Amino acid sequence: MAEERLRVDALVVGGGIAGMQASLDLADQGYHVALVEREPSIGGKMIALSKVFPTLDCCSCITTPKMSAVAHHENIHLFTYTEVKTIEPNGGSYLVHCVEKPRYVDTGLCTGCRQCEYACPIDLPDPFQMGLSAHRAIRVPFSTAVPQKAVLDIDHCLLCGKCEKACPVDAIDFTQGPQDLVIEARAIVLATGYETTPRDAKAEYGAGKLSNVIDGLMMERLLAPTGPYLHVLRPSDGKEPDSIAYVQCAGSRDETLGVSYCSRVCCMYAIKQAMLLSGALPMADITIYYMDIRTFGKGYEQFYQNARAMGIEFVKAKVGRITEDEYRNPIVRVEIMEEASRVEERKHDLVVLSVGMLPAYDPRPLYGVPIAEDGFVEAACPNIAPPMTAQPGVFAAGTATGPMDIVDSIVMAGAAAAEAAAYLERHDGEAKTYAGRSISMGEKEAIHA
Amino acid sequence: MPEKKPKPETPATFARLPKEAPRLGVYICYCGGNISDVVDCERVAKVLGEQPDVIVARTNMSMCSDAGQAMIEEDIREHKLNRVVIGACSPFLHEQTFRGTVSRAGLNPYYYHHVGIREQDSWVTHDDPEGATAKAIRLMNAGLAKARHLEPLEPIRLEAKKHALVIGGGVAGLRAALDIAERGLKVTLIEKTPFLGGHMAQLESVFPTDEEARPALHELIEKVVHHPKVTIYTSTVIVATKGCVGDFQVQLRPVARGVRGVAPGIQAAIEACPVEVPDEFNYGLTRRKAIYFRYPGCHPPTAAIDWEHCTLCGECAKVNPKDIRLEREMTTFQITVGAIVIATGFQPYEPRPGEYGYGEYPEVVTLPQFIRIMAMAEDAGELMWNGHPVRQVAMIHCVGSRQVPGVHEPQPDGKVNDYCSRVCCTATLQATADLRRRFPQIRIFDLYEDIRTYGRGHEEYYRQASLSGVRFLRFHTEQGPVVIADPTGEHPLVVKVNDYLTWGEELEVPADLVVLAVGMMPGPIEDLIDVLKLSPGNDRFLLEVHPKLRPVETAVTGIVLAGTAQSPMNIQESCAAAEAAASKVAGLLSQGLVELEPFVAHVDLGRCTGTGACVDACQYEGAIQLETRVIDGKEVQRAVISPAICVGCGVCVSACPNRAIDVQGWTLAQYEAMVAAIAAEIPALVEVEA
Ligand SMILES: Cc1cc2nc3c(=O)[nH]c(=O)nc-3n(C[C@H](O)[C@H](O)[C@H](O)COP(=O)(O)OP(=O)(O)OC[C@H]3O[C@@H](n4cnc5c(N)ncnc54)[C@H](O)[C@@H]3O)c2cc1C
């Protein structure tokens, strides 16, 4: 079988905000970039957020144009639904073997019209909506997805053929298989991002079984204009909550979960959500139970003070346990630290766990990049060269290197681009021996295996 | 990667194409609810769809998304649209995005007009949906009027100097200089003081790695100093600039060092100096001479004269007449650069006299001073301060940070420092750990509001401090700690504090040393702000264009920010920001060509009579000039624009008695059409506006 090989200057792994920005910063300097994303669309976690602190811009306003810029940049080759399988050093470059997973849709034909989606009879929990609503077994991942191409979940497909019939351009192809691809890259940027603490991580907080105890990302969806209900409703009974509580450090600074670090973003996102909730539900009482409020970024302290002025209640407290009453109202057992750790039980309609950040990907097996005790990519020289790893030519950006917010992820992506560019320039001579600049230009050439 | 040869182009002359009938596409963005929560976008689209020349009028949840852009592209192709009007957020955010969309569909990108119906409408009129909808229709209608008069334009292309100026020789400036140089561009780095390294040189071991600050810094300095693409000027400041991105002409003023080379025997010359002044390296805790090294092993390894304090007595020159010259002045010189990186850093907050006893009691010091005290202290035995052994230390957080109006006294400029300085918590706890390790007998109290050990590895300092018996007391802003002399005389001081971890009870903490964890303020860069026309934010730090879209760029294209000139940051964050700034500079300059907006003045030679009124009115030297031309055999004067210098302010337009000048993209005819449309009667609005 013919194997496609692509030669580029840099491979970027992960198409969240950090990976997109690193790709754009390299491409703008004239380097050729291959961006590999394992999901069917780029955008990462950010595209699912509502509005973003500290500016409260709608998240799409920031993310979608970047996604579009990535898709249209002449120096960026975008591969979605693609995973890296193996990597081999190749005298100054890396040969990266990737597999593009089958979408069962011919992306050359698909126009994203969604007729297949309307025809499909299968409903599945929609991960984009954090499981709060459903999507079809075949669907365009979400309204602002890039690329706007359908993808079929073959594991849940009945093979009923309704989509095939509905598709006006005959793009459905049940026979599709995985597609191999080899990318030859001289430098690599890892931007594999983060996961959040699983909602069931902590038995004391109901182990994920209390339906009105949700996490921060679910609240993002409830607040988003493209959310599941277009209203903030609590999951158990669809009631508008009158009393909402945030439990900070739910998964961070918690030795019992083996996570001793601070996740940096949760204070700010809780305050942001509280502010947005005050807009969406003006009558609701909002309480934030915290250990320390860490609004350290530019303009963040002022943001916090505004929230206090708006009447959001901040209580320095440790939450020991969450249970529920017969109406499924969460009951929070708090130790109020400013009152000599007096213990009190408080009832709310909805509790939001400000879950922390965990690494999404272990780069050791494939990339030989070490991770630190916290599981995130270890920097070889954290102070002076933050994106540099111990592996020559491999750099890291965004939350792959530890919890951080969007601003810091974007800055770090720019930094990784600078490091990668400097590396490419330094190793220019070596590169010439295998490829020469004139052909490391990203043109596709078929090499017969 | 082969580089395209830069081809400096003369500004395009704009062939006015024969007018085709306008075919307008109108797009109204929901902005994810930002607009549609207030403005009835569907109604706006419907009303506009009925206006003359409008071929399509559509809405979208997020017009800037790929799907939204694809829709516009398709419409342009399918409906042969020749003008596009988009009502969305401020043009500042996405005008560039949509220019790309329009040009991808094959239309000149300036055949598109952007109307801000978020900042100018939905956000400011959110309590009146009907009114906001009517306003959106009016604004958009004016946009349509302008669009009918749009002309195709070409961006101005300029050769970009492959040379960047970095201002500030702290860790951020050094990092940026190295990255830009590694990218193959020339770099000039200027440092105001005679020595490199900034504040990092004054630290000992640094969080989160506990590595020694100066060796790490020196490694970076060595790389920069020895890089063939980098030129460094110490004791140099910028005094004037002209030009724009790609071509800034910068006037630099160096001050002589007074000392040449390694200067053997320089130590004897320093000893001979009769002048003694507080040594800023140790934050005034020690004294130095008026001819000095910053610290042993500093960069450059050449002593310098402190002209401010030197009395020109000549004692040093007597010892070393060969290498010392007591002549301060040097001539200014000019360099031309394509981009400028501002890395002018911070200064520690200087408490007011009397603030927590600072300046009143010698036992009250700042954290930077405490770090120097620890650096100078002998490890053996006891820590001595002011002649006494130190038995109890109190650390007070948030001094000069997180200030609240009405609680804290304002700074001289009338503002309080309402921001968090983000490094002080971890720096304090790291200093605490050092103190604990070296002098385990000392009792430590930590007075805080919130402990913000947010970064990777930072929390560990907090944990260790708690484990090692540091006593944490939490105060509320409104009831900050008070430092007084110890009435019992047992210790020099007592700190009174209401501790909210124990019901807000007032506690008295006797202390031999009180350390104020002072925050960060931007350095004194008013001159620079003036010269470069920068805008500081409310917190006085330099302002980025947009924290997410363009976090290291200033509003002036080609001027970028690195490090703590922008906001408080630690070393890691300063370096990341500096590298990001270097990426932007490389993106701008590496192709050797920059593109500027064509919104500059344009002279209609048919109407110009050479009065010169425009030249007199123009504020930008060289932007508009009179040139002699031969027309019909006669020599006449005509105005000529230099597009790279012209900023498109339009002053010349109003000065011209012949209406011979227009600003491209914003012509008088366009304005007149817009004004007429704003005032016009729109049938669909009669009821609403009545
Ligand atoms: C509830 C919540 C609210 C938040 N709100 C805000 C806010 O208001 N403002 C703010 O600044 N920040 C906010 N954040 C933080 C923000 O989400 C992150 O800073 C940002 O999304 C990080 O981007 P990233 O690119 O590093 O990671 P991600 O968004 O996680 O992107 C990583 C990408 O890499 C892909 N990937 C992973 N592994 C692989 C692999 N092996 N191969 C290929 N692809 C791979 C993933 O699929 C993903 O697309 C919030 C976070 C949470 C949890």
Ligand SMILES: Cc1cc2nc3c(=O)[nH]c(=O)nc-3n(C[C@H](O)[C@H](O)[C@H](O)COP(=O)(O)OP(=O)(O)OC[C@H]3O[C@@H](n4cnc5c(N)ncnc54)[C@H](O)[C@@H]3O)c2cc1C
């Ligand atoms: C008490 C304390 C302890 C700290 N401890 C740590 C730590 O342990 N770990 C850590 O990561 N960070 C620490 N930091 C933070 C660290 O010091 C800063 O992040 C870092 O020094 C910032 O570097 P910079 O280059 O941005 O600024 P600076 O170091 O301030 O450098 C700016 C340079 O620009 C020069 N300059 C200013 N104006 C001009 C002008 N107009 N023209 C030319 N040159 C000019 C200045 O002279 C200076 O050399 C600490 C900070 C403090 C206050």
